[in-house]
Amino acid sequence: MEELSTLEARRLALARAGLLQPERTSLPRTARGGGPSARRAAQAVIRRFGYLQLDAIAVAGARTHGIVLLSRLAGLDPDLPERLLAPGEPLFEYWAHEACWIPLELYPLFSFRRREFRRHPWWGDVLGEHPEVARSVAARIEGEGPQRSLDLTVGHPRLARHVVKQVTAALWLEGTLAVRERRAFQRIFDLTERVIPDEARQRSVEPDEALRRLLLCALQGHGWATRGTLAATWRLKNRAREIDAALAALAEEGEIVPCLLAADGGQAMTGWVRPADLELARALAGARPRRDGGVLLSPFDPLLWDRNRVRRLFGFDQVLEIYKPESERLWGYYCLPVLAGERLVARLDLRAERGVDRLRVLALHWEGEPGTADRAAVDSALERYGSALGLDVVR
Secondary structure, eight states: OEEEOHHHHHHHHHHHTTOSOHHHHOSOOEEEETSHHHHHHHHHHHHHHTOEEOOOOOTTSSOHHHHHHHTTOEEEOTTHHHHOSOTTSSEEEEESSSEEEEEGGGGGGGHHHHHHTTSBTTTBSHHHHOHHHHHHHHHHHHHHOOBOHHHHTTTSOGGGHHHHHHHHHHHHHHTSEEEEEEETTEEEEEEGGGTSOHHHHSOOOOHHHHHHHHHHHHHHHHSEEOHHHHHHHTTOTTOHHHHHHHHHHHHHTTSOEEEEEOOTTSOOEEEEEOHHHHHHHHHHHTSOOOOSOEEEOOTTOTTTSOHHHHHHHHOOOOOOOTTSOGGGOSSOSSEEEEEETTEEEEEEEEEEEGGGTEEEEEEEEESSSOOHHHHHHHHHHHHHHHHHHTOEEEO
């Protein structure tokens, strides 16, 4: 079995995440403005991972999908991430590990999920229990055009509105409706045939092939990853046997190889890596670490959402405290980790004050005793982020 050190796996993860030098990532590093070339650059980043996670929280001046793109694309119009999903663009919104924007070419791979979600994963058989509401929602959208779920509740008694919202969401998950775009981060639903091109909507992919392609896509974004991380990328629960078969098939085809992550004082872990990425990891082992300043990362960044992986590769405990009462928070409401070279050196709790064009630092927490380079990295990360949003940093 092949073997990687923690350093090699960490640098490989950064390279695949687009957070090393451009020649190591094969991703664009700039995206001037918000025109077609900037859209293409943003879509290239999304295509690398296969998803861009969404979240409504904008307290730090941008939502997570904006922060992910701003951390990688210098010069990007900060309003562009909010407009990426639009009619004619090569993205669709669906459920990956969370609600995400996903490259349109992956739409056929989720047919198994649309079938499974005919019964809602949380609410049960809402479509079977409320068939008249389902028909009414689809008919209204067909006749009146795209609608917010809030629009669809108009005219219903207050106690029935939550049923309309649940039915609308269920129709989206099972494929009758699609998200056409978002306005002020609110989903605009339309009939799927008016959103998803026929070529993607009508193409059939067998479940075993879909699983192989999704696992390979996840590995493309991670570099090295365990089976658990690959499954969690697409929230593939209760499929251990199918996942093992898919990984074995990919290995037999030469697409991936099993690879041990060295112990480095802990327990060795078995994972998977693509052959080309194994070569890249070897090359990165002898490379000089990046020293071009720091960068702020979203707490939902593709590099960070798997807490166990972050702890293993970076020695960093990625904690999200937005659901904790203020008195129980250790770090802050919405902390953004700071990447300096290949280390996560600090976390910043920020609040944007749009009325006065300020970005206020509520708290700065260091990982260990900071050196001069660490302080400079935090300063440059703050300056870069504030400048991208047009906000003055106040500390």
